[in-house]
Amino acid sequence: MTALECFLAPYPVASVPPVLARHLDDDGWQALRSALAVEAWDLTGLWHDGGDVLATLVDPGDGTLALVRHRPNPASGGWGSLGGLRPGAIRLERTVVDRGGPRPADATDRRPWLDHQAQPTLGYPFLPVEGEGLHQVPVGPVHAGIIEPGHFRFHAQGEAVVRLEARLGYVRKGTLEAMVGRAPGDAAVLAGRLSGDTTVAHSIAFARAVEAALGIAVPARAHWLRAVMLEVERLANHFGDCGAIANDAAFALLHMECGRARERIARTAAPLFGHRLMMDRVVPGGVAVDPDDRDIAALSALLPVLAEHLAAYRRTYRGLPSLLDRTLTTGRIAPALARCYAAGGVVGRASGQAIIPGQDARTRPGVPPYDMLPVVPVGRDAGDVDARVQVRLDEIEASLALIAAMIEHMPRGEVRVVLPDTSGEGLGWAEGFRGDCQWWVRLEHGKVAAVFGRDPSWFHWPLLEAAIDGNIIADFPLINKSINGSYSGVDL
Amino acid sequence: MWRLIARNLLTRPVADPAPAPDPAALEALGKRVADSGRQRLGRSLAIRHVDAGSCNACELELHALSNPYHDLERFGLSFVASPRHADVLLVTGPVARNMRDALHATWVAVPEPRWVIAAGACAIDGGCFAGAPEVLGGADAVIPVDLTIPGCPPTPTALLAGLLALLAVER
Numbered sequence: 001m002t003a004l005e006c007f008l009a010p011y012p013v014a015s016v017p018p019v020l021a022r023h024l025d026d027d028g029w030q031a032l033r034s035a036l037a038v039e040a041w042d043l044t045g046l047w048h049d050g051g052d053v054l055a056t057l058v059d060p061g062d063g064t065l066a067l068v069r070h071r072p073n074p075a076s077g078g079w080g081s082l083g084g085l086r087p088g089a090i091r092l093e094r095t096v097v098d099r100g101g102p103r104p105a106d107a108t109d110r111r112p113w114l115d116h117q118a119q120p121t122l123g124y125p126f127l128p129v130e131g132e133g134l135h136q137v138p139v140g141p142v143h144a145g146i147i148e149p150g151h152f153r154f155h156a157q158g159e160a161v162v163r164l165e166a167r168l169g170y171v172r173k174g175t176l177e178a179m180v181g182r183a184p185g186d187a188a189v190l191a192g193r194l195s196g197d198t199t200v201a202h203s204i205a206f207a208r209a210v211e212a213a214l215g216i217a218v219p220a221r222a223h224w225l226r227a228v229m230l231e232v233e234r235l236a237n238h239f240g241d242c243g244a245i246a247n248d249a250a251f252a253l254l255h256m257e258c259g260r261a262r263e264r265i266a267r268t269a270a271p272l273f274g275h276r277l278m279m280d281r282v283v284p285g286g287v288a289v290d291p292d293d294r295d296i297a298a299l300s301a302l303l304p305v306l307a308e309h310l311a312a313y314r315r316t317y318r319g320l321p322s323l324l325d326r327t328l329t330t331g332r333i334a335p336a337l338a339r340c341y342a343a344g345g346v347v348g349r350a351s352g353q354a355i356i357p358g359q360d361a362r363t364r365p366g367v368p369p370y371d372m373l374p375v376v377p378v379g380r381d382a383g384d385v386d387a388r389v390q391v392r393l394d395e396i397e398a399s400l401a402l403i404a405a406m407i408e409h410m411p412r413g414e415v416r417v418v419l420p421d422t423s424g425e426g427l428g429w430a431e432g433f434r435g436d437c438q439w440w441v442r443l444e445h446g447k448v449a450a451v452f453g454r455d456p457s458w459f460h461w462p463l464l465e466a467a468i469d470g471n472i473i474a475d476f477p478l479i480n481k482s483i484n485g486s487y488s489g490v491d492l
Numbered sequence: 493m494w495r496l497i498a499r500n501l502l503t504r505p506v507a508d509p510a511p512a513p514d515p516a517a518l519e520a521l522g523k524r525v526a527d528s529g530r531q532r533l534g535r536s537l538a539i540r541h542v543d544a545g546s547c548n549a550c551e552l553e554l555h556a557l558s559n560p561y562h563d564l565e566r567f568g569l570s571f572v573a574s575p576r577h578a579d580v581l582l583v584t585g586p587v588a589r590n591m592r593d594a595l596h597a598t599w600v601a602v603p604e605p606r607w608v609i610a611a612g613a614c615a616i617d618g619g620c621f622a623g624a625p626e627v628l629g630g631a632d633a634v635i636p637v638d639l640t641i642p643g644c645p646p647t648p649t650a651l652l653a654g655l656l657a658l659l660a661v662e663r
Contacts, residue, residue, distance in 0.1 A: 116590040141594045144573035146541050146554045149591060170590045171545045174625035189620050196549025196645070240555070253496060259559030260506065266556065276647060277549055316493045488547045491588075
């Protein structure tokens with residue numbers, strides 16, 4: 001029995017794999033804060049559902065998952081902040097306030113985060129820097145490229161960055177608020193657009209939360225088709241990122257090579273699943289498409305072509321000292337810091353986190369079809385741009401093998417079930433190309449009553465600010481691209 | 493590296509044939525040109541993209557325009573870094589409240605005569621985000637729009653057909 005199990009008692013939140021959950025009163029929340037000071041538990045999410053503050057925790061020792069729920073008591077001063085104990089909680093707590101929730105009594109950072117009406121970026125109190133010869137470089141929100149908007153404030157001394165602080169929130173749409181009151185099938189359209197590039201992963205995580213809440217099982221073939229789409233999405237984005245990293249180091253040849261691979265993937269997905277990016281293909285209750293064997297054969301035929309693109313990238317990248325000079329030792333995220341933020345996905349695995357059980361959500365037990373296939377997380381310890389390239393390349397190779405195995409063993413049968421109009425609370429996960437996407441939902445009579453989607457970028461953006469430390473401004477695009485946080489995914 | 497270069501030199505380009513200019517866009521643009529008596533811009537267009545609040549799927553397809561299959565630049569079309577270099581402002585996403593001022597400032601920075609394209613369902617009328625609490629609507633909630641390209645997201649071919657209509661109508 002883990003310490004988390006001792007701490008928490010069962011409570012009716014459904015998920016696969018199961019999650020420990022508990023209501024915490026004032027004393028219980030204080031006990032959690034004391035426990036977090038000594039236990040290594042990771043904080044993987046924190047939000048407010050209109051009444052309670054909820055947080056998800058993971059025991060990094062064995063991957064045990066937990067959800068805690070606490071009703072802030074105004075009489076006893078509200079609720080205690082977790083930001084001082086887990087820095088990843090700071091922006092999530094600021095978001096609780098910006099979305100209309102109560103402020104932690106001892107909040108670490110009291111500045112608005114997503115709410116630009118309360119505090120425009122002009123006049124926003126960026127963290128101060130002291131020293132001689134400092135200058136500021138404000139960048140954004142509109143950047144010099146086809147990128148999402150966000151503001152970066154550099155404090156530099158000559159070329160070296162002394163401090164970087166991001167101000168995001170520009171693409172805040174109120175996506176979660178817009179989902180409330182809708183049937184799960186309608187809400188899934190928005191869940192799949194929390195961050196459009198990782199639409200399959202968010203759609204799967206949301207669908208799994210809904211299915212857990214309603215206590216329904218989806219047909220086996222639906223699980224397998226979802227997993228094929230998830231791996232295809234990973235391939236497309238990893239190729240895209242590897243190409244864009246080379247491009248930001250001014251090496252266009254690899255960018256174009258990856259552009260070819262990515263376009264071939266989109267062109268295979270379009271007839272196979274009915275959409276180039278596979279949007280709206282995963283729905284609560286199953287999947288919206290059931291490709292026939294001939295369409296799937298086109299995907300099989302694509303795999304060796306992509307393997308050639310991968311081999312060409314590796315061969316070229318390895319043989320170019322001028323490119324390696326840009327990526328090696330650049331933008332280093334120390335493993336200890338990645339651990340501190342419980343960084344998911346490629347960013348975590350390139351900084352020594354691949355050994356943490358369940359860090360790759362595909363390895364969590366009971367997630368078909370990954371429980372029947374060999375998923376071995378690949379990692380590096382260097383934590384630099386090169387390590388993040390290498391992890392992506394290794395994951396492309398692994399995904400190609402996984403897709404081949406999935407096609408070979410794909411079960412037949414139904415792909416979708418009808419959802420009942422019942423109530424419940426559920427959690428769901430999926431390992432997207434950035435990392436684990438997590439959704440929590442409470443359904444009342446078949447309608448969404450409260451919902452929260454946590455993109456892995458929440459814990460990557462603060463690490464970007466650490467990664468730039470000691471680097472020059474000119475390397476920022478390269479470092480930023482190697483982390484590739486989603487703006488839309490966190491601008492709730 | 494040399495193997496890739498040799499392959500690229502010895503094989504034919506993978507670029508698709510040019511799509512026909514979007515007829516619906518041609519008609520709408522023709523009317524706008526007649527109404528406004530606007531100057532022609534010539535045979536090449538510099539495009540400045542602004543994400544006014546998109547989910548970032550439109551950006552993926554805009555990136556795809558530059559890959560070897562779509563090869564945007566063979567048509568004289570290119571993305572530029574500054575609005576001051578641009579002829580066309582291409583807006584994606586619904587207009588998020590927090591992006592209203594930045595979108596307007598970018599539009600003001602594009603020199604006249606300028607064209608505004610709303611690309612994707614969200615930029616046209618808010619799309620699936622219409623009515624979300626922090627969304628003001630489509631791009632035309634903040635700036636005048638000349639051309640719309642539908643889709644969620646629009647495919648690169650649809651984007652290209654719309655952009656080629658802009659070139660065709662000006663000749």
